[in-house]
Amino acid sequence: MAMFSHLGMSDSSYAAAPCATAEDEVAAAERRMQKGGAVAIAAAGLLAVVGSAAWLGGSTSESVSNLRQVPPVDELAFDEKWGVPFISSRCGTAEASSKCGEWENNTEYQVDGGWYTSLDHVPSAEMCCAMCQGAAKCKAFTWVKNAGLDGCASQCWLKGGEPTKKHHNKEGFVSGMAPVRPAMPVREPLALVPKGGQDSMFCWSLVVPGSYEEELLKFQQKEKASIFACDAWSVYSNLTKNIGQGITTSAVNTSLVVSFGGDSNTALNSWIFIAVWKKVIDERWHDDYSWSVKVDPDAVFFPERLRPIVAAHRNAGYINNCKYGLHGPIEVIAASTLVVLEADYKASFDGKAPKQCVEKLNFGEWGEDFFLSRCMWEVHHITKELDESLMCEAHCDCNDWYWCDRPDAVTFHPFKRPDMYKQCMANSLASRADALAKIAKN
Numbered sequence: 001m002a003m004f005s006h007l008g009m010s011d012s013s014y015a016a017a018p019c020a021t022a023e024d025e026v027a028a029a030e031r032r033m034q035k036g037g038a039v040a041i042a043a044a045g046l047l048a049v050v051g052s053a054a055w056l057g058g059s060t061s062e063s064v065s066n067l068r069q070v071p072p073v074d075e076l077a078f079d080e081k082w083g084v085p086f087i088s089s090r091c092g093t094a095e096a097s098s099k100c101g102e103w104e105n106n107t108e109y110q111v112d113g114g115w116y117t118s119l120d121h122v123p124s125a126e127m128c129c130a131m132c133q134g135a136a137k138c139k140a141f142t143w144v145k146n147a148g149l150d151g152c153a154s155q156c157w158l159k160g161g162e163p164t165k166k167h168h169n170k171e172g173f174v175s176g177m178a179p180v181r182p183a184m185p186v187r188e189p190l191a192l193v194p195k196g197g198q199d200s201m202f203c204w205s206l207v208v209p210g211s212y213e214e215e216l217l218k219f220q221q222k223e224k225a226s227i228f229a230c231d232a233w234s235v236y237s238n239l240t241k242n243i244g245q246g247i248t249t250s251a252v253n254t255s256l257v258v259s260f261g262g263d264s265n266t267a268l269n270s271w272i273f274i275a276v277w278k279k280v281i282d283e284r285w286h287d288d289y290s291w292s293v294k295v296d297p298d299a300v301f302f303p304e305r306l307r308p309i310v311a312a313h314r315n316a317g318y319i320n321n322c323k324y325g326l327h328g329p330i331e332v333i334a335a336s337t338l339v340v341l342e343a344d345y346k347a348s349f350d351g352k353a354p355k356q357c358v359e360k361l362n363f364g365e366w367g368e369d370f371f372l373s374r375c376m377w378e379v380h381h382i383t384k385e386l387d388e389s390l391m392c393e394a395h396c397d398c399n400d401w402y403w404c405d406r407p408d409a410v411t412f413h414p415f416k417r418p419d420m421y422k423q424c425m426a427n428s429l430a431s432r433a434d435a436l437a438k439i440a441k442n
Contacts, residue, residue: 099403100129103176108167109140115160121152125174128156130402133179133427134420145172181423182430190229190304195288199311202289203230205297206276207237207249208256212416213297214243219418221245225425226301232289236276252279273368274353281342286335290314298414299329299391300424305410306332309387317382320373321390321411323397328369329413330391333376340380356380407432 103125115137122128128143138158147155166175193200205227207213217235220226222245227233237249238256254275259268273294285292291310295301310332313319317340319332344354357363357375366374376382392398392409404412404424412428415421 097126097129099133099405100126100176100179103129103174104166104168105174106168106170106172107175108170108173109142109159109163109175110165110167111140111159111161112164113161117158119156119158120147120149122154122156123152124154125176126400127402128158128174129176129179131156131420132158132176133181134402134415134423135417136419136423138178140175140177142173142175145174182426184223184422184426185429185433187225187429189224190307193231195232197231198290199307199314200232200289201230201291201293201303201306201310202232202234202285203227203293203295203301203303204234204236204280205295206252206256206273207235207243207297209237209239209241209243209249215418216297216416216421217247218243218245219421220297221247223422223425226299226303227293227295229303230293232285234280234283234285236279250279250283252276268365268367270363270366270368270371273372274358277338277341277372278345278352281338281345286338286342290335292333292335292338294328294331294333295411296329296413298416298421300404300412300415300421300428301330302410302425302428305389305408309389309410313385313387315383316385318373318376318384319390320384320386321388322395323386323388324395326369326373326384327391327393327395328367329393330411331369331372332390337376337380337382340382341375344380404428405431407435 117135119128119131122131122143125143128141132138132141135158137160139161140159140163142157142159144155144157146153149155162177163175167173203226205213205217207217221228227235235243235247235249236252238252238254240249240251242248252275254272256272258272280286280292293303293306309319317334317337318326320326321330321332341354344356345351348355348358354375357371357379360379361371361374363371363374373384377384388396389408390410391413392401392404392406392411393413394401398406398409401412404427406412406428409428412424415424
């Protein structure tokens with residue numbers, strides 16, 4: 001059957017709509033900043049790049065249970081509600097990539113039966129191709145430039161079989177086969193630093209119970225990857241729960257319900273992380289470890305790459321991960337900084353929030369990363385040092401983040417499916433091995 005026949009949608013139902021990417025949003029934020037809106041700076045720290053939040057949110061033949069509690073596509077897509085006044089040159093593009101091999105323009109691949117999934121607001125054919133590489137079941141893809149969606153109108157279809165028929169003369173359609181998938185190599189475990197050791201790292205994540213994040217964390221623990229390869233780790237939630245693979249969450253007395261708002265419609269989650277950082281401080285991890293590292297579950301994190309970075313920034317109170325400001329996927333905070341924040345918490349009337357930061361910052365419409373950074377450097381004058389190797393995501397001009405082919409990047413963000421997370425790991429490890437081989441050869 002043709003791609004949309006089972007949805008009762010004809011080709012005539014397509015309509016063009018603007019596609020705004022993270023570059024657009026940052027540029028728009030900068031323009032608003034120039035007009036004096038301090039809150040607008042938070043636009044550089046939005047939750048997810050266009051399309052990435054939709055990776056589990058499209059029409060699919062997968063079981064509904066695998067999609068539970070994934071944010072609605074429209075909630076995180078960059079469309080008109082972000083106030084972006086122009087269309088990105090990168091959105092709606094179908095330029096061939098060497099990583100994708102040959103693809104066919106103006107062609108729809110028909111695959112009869114089997115597995116499929118559709119992903120909304122995917123801005124380019126290249127990103128669709130990369131998603132096909134990441135989805136283990138995907139053998140072919142079709143990207144549609146204008147699928148009649150609100151906001152970024154582009155759509156990506158991943159298909160679990162080879163094409164049985166090719167429909168040509170389909171304007172705005174791009175189809176191809178799954179790219180080569182580098183295999184996950186055998187990894188050497190990170191040499192652990194004992195308690196009190198220089199450059200030691202305590203790493204933690206916050207998980208929404210019952211969400212897709214649980215599956216990501218279980219995969220990471222099984223692979224001894226991400227926070228589970230650090231010198232010490234913990235997983236926090238709003239309840240104590242055994243989520244499998246030996247992971248039991250540490251309960252924080254807070255709601256994990258997040259509203260969206262502010263100048264850039266970002267997640268207003270500052271109070272949540274004020275409570276979680278209080279828990280981290282109360283558990284005294286900073287007494288034993290030089291650095292506390294907060295990592296989002298959907299951030300592909302290589303702690304072995306972080307170790308030399310923290311060693312190079314021993315005089316910093318925290319390490320900034322983006323030229324636009326601290327972004328939430330990874331936050332690397334020195335023990336000395338947590339001592340300062342601990343005193344600020346204790347100064348509040350109930351000990352539950354950093355007194356000076358809450359009183360001096362008008363943060364009601366900020367995300368947690370923007371609040372935390374302003375709390376540290378503006379209120380407490382804590383030294384920050386920038387290292388852009390910490391993070392690769394579209395919000396910080398790492399435009400091809402979805403290929404995970406930077407050999408130096410500590411994190412790639414976001415990857416919300418275990419298979420896509422695993423392929424990102426494999427891609428980056430292969431890229432690093434190639435880079436090291438070239439160095440050795442020279």
